[in-house]
Amino acid sequence: MIMTEAAEKYINRLYPGGEYKLASTDPEFSEFFTNFSCDEVVSQDDLDDRTRMMAILSALIGCQGIDEFREILPGALNLGVTPVEVKEIVYQACAYLGIGRVRPFFDAANDILTEKGITLPLEGQATTTSEDRVEKGEQAQVDIFGDGMKGFATSGPEESRHINRWLSGNCFGDYYTRTGLGYAQREMITFCFLAAQGGCEPQLTSHAAGNMKVGNDKLFLIKIISQCLPYIGYPRSLNALRCVNEAASQL
Template sequence: MEITDYSNKYHERMFPGYKSKLLETDPEFIERFDNFAFDEVVNSDDLDDRTRMLAILATLIGAQCVNEYKAMVKAAMNFGVTPIEIKEVVYQAVAYLGIGRVFDFLQATNEVLSDQGIKLPLEGQATTTTENRLKKGIQAQVDIFGTQMAEFYKSGPVESRHINHWLADNCFGDYYTRSGLDYKTREMITFCFLSAQGGCEPQLTSHAVGNMRMGNDKAFLIKIISQCLPYIGYPRSLNALRCVNEAANQVEKTK
C-alpha cells in the first residue's frame, strides 16, 4: 500500500514542501492515516476547504491538541482562512472551554502568526460596549435560538441566576457579537468545541438546534462530524451524531 496521489497533493497544499519524519519512523501508520484523512475523508462530501479548516481548528482546541493545532493553523491559512478568523475561533473558545484550556492556544496562535510575518495585534472586531453588551448579547441569543431567550438571562434559581446573565452579556455579548465571523459560522465552531471536548451532550444538542436555525442543517453537521473524525476519533464523533439526530427531531417537532 502506498500514499495515494490525491493524499500527497492535498498534503502538499496544506504544508508546501514539508515532509513528515513519520514517513521514516512510522511508514505503515502514516500511509493509512494520510490516505484516510486526506483522501477518503476529504472526498466523502462537498464541504469546502475553508469551512473544513475552521471546523478542524475549533475541534483541535476542544480536544486540547495544541501541537497539531499549530500545524493546522498554517494549513488553514494556505486554504484561505484569515488571521482574524483564526483569532476569533480562539477567542470564542474561551466561553466554552475556559481560559485555562485556551491560553496555550492563544499563545500558539500568536507564535504562528508572528512567524508568518503578521503584525499583532490584529484589527479590533468588538462591536459592543460595557453599556450595551447585555442587550446585544440577548439579541444574539434570540436571533440564534428564538424569542424564548429574551428573558432567559433573568431565569433560574436566585442563587445561580447570575450564570444565565453571564451567558447573555459575556458568552454572547462579548464574543458572538464580534465581527470577523458571522452567527452561522460561530454556531458551527461552537458545535466543534463541544463535540471535541465530550461530556457536553445537552449543550451539544442545544447548539445543534442553533446550527439548524442558522441554516447549518443536519446534512451539513454530519459533514462537519465526518471531516473532524480523524482528529477526535469515533466515540466522540458518534456522540455528536446522536446529538445531531436528537436536535433534528426537536426541530421537526416545532414545524
C-alpha cells in the first residue's frame, strides 16, 4: 500500500508499529481510504487529535460502526482520549440511541480498556442524587439552551409531561451533570450521535444551536462534520451541515 507521507505519519501515531487491517486483503481500497481519512481529512483543519477522536468515537456509536469502533478506540487512547472520556461517551450515547443499540459498545470499550491494563470499574463521575437529578438536569438545560428552558420538567400536556420530566432528570440530570466531560464536550458528542444515526434532523438542529451557545461555533461544527465524514458518509454529513446552517441562521 502506498501512503502519503502525512497519512503514514498519522497512522504511526495512531498505531505505533501497526498497520491498517484491510491493507493485505483490500490494498487498493486501503490506499485511497487511508490517504483520504488520515491525510486529506485530518489536514483539512486545525482540530486537535483528542477532540477529533472523541467525535469519531461518538459518530461510530451513532452509525452502529462497532467493528470500526474496536479498530479506532486503541488509537484514540494513544492520541490522548482518557478512559473516563471513553466511558462518558458510551454512557451518554444511551440517552440518544437507547441501550439496545449501545450495549455492544460497552463490551468493546471494556475489552479494550482491560487489554490496556486499565482496572474497571473506573472512578464514579455522578454529581446528582435521586432527589435532585430533575432540578440539576433542568439547570443544565438552562445553562446550555438558555432561560427558555426554565420550568421545562413540569411543562407540556399532562399525558406526556412525564417525558419532559425524564428529559430533565434522566437525559440531562443523569448524564450531562456528570464530571469527566464539560458541557461543550457533551454537546459536541451529542451532535455526533444525532448526525451519525440520521433521521433526527429537528433534534440535530436544536443541538447545533446548543453547541453554538456553549462555545462550539459554526466553524467548529463544520470541522467536526468534516472529520466524521469518512465514518458516516456524505448524505448524513450533508444533512448535518444543513442543520448547522439552519441553526446559525436562527441565532
